[in-house]
Amino acid sequence: MGRQMTEMLKGTLEGIILAILAVRPAYGYEITARLRDEGFTEIAEGTIYALLLRIEQRGLVDARKVPSEKGPPRKVFSLNPAGREALAEFWSTWGFLVGRIDHLRAASDAAATDTAAGADPGTEPTTEGA
Template sequence: MGKQMTEMLKGTLEGIVLALLAEQPAYGYEITTRIRDHGFTDIAEGTIYALLVRIEQKKLVDVEKVPSEKGPPRKVYSLNAQGRQELGEFWKTWDFLRTHIERLNNTNEEN
C-alpha cells in the first residue's frame, strides 16, 4: 500500500471499524479478518488492537469477555449508543468529503 493510501486510511479506520461493529459484534481478530475481506488487505492486526483500545477508552463500544476454546477469554466489542452516534457523524463527514472531492476531480477532468 502506498504512503498516501496509508495516511488516508489512518483517518478513516475508526469509522470503518465502527461500521463493521454496527453490522455485528466481534472480537479483535475477527474484526481484522472482516476488514481484510472488504479489501483492506494490508491492515496489521496490531493496528486494529490499538484502535480497539482507543474506541473502548472513548466509550464507543461495550465489551464482553467471552470464553474461548483456545486460551484466555476473548473481548467481544459491540457498538453502543455513543458509538452509533459517532458512526453517524463519520458518515456525514464522509459524505461531505466525498461530494466535495468528486467535484474537484470532475472540475480537473473538464480542464
C-alpha cells in the same frame, strides 16, 4: 499499500471499524479478518487492537470477555449508543467529503480534457454560443 493509502486510512479507520461493529459484535481478529475480506489486506492486527482500545476508552463501544475454545477468553466489542452517534457523524462527514472530492475531481478532469484538446490552461473557457 502505498503511502497515500496508508495516510488516508489513518483518518478513516475508526469509522470503518465502527461500521463493522454496527453489523454485529466482534473481537479483534474477526475485525481484522473482515477488513481483509473487504480488501484492506495490509492493515496490521496491532493497529486494530490499538484502535479498539482507543474507542473503548472514548466510550464508543462496550467490551465483554467471552470464553474461547482456543485459549484465553476473547474481548468482544459491540457498538453502544455513543458509538452509533459517532458512526452517524462519520457517515455524514464522509458523505460531505465524497461530494466535495467528486466535485474537485470533475473540475480537474475537465481541465485535463481541455488541456489535452489544446486549450490554454491559464485562460477561462469561452461562452460563445451560450
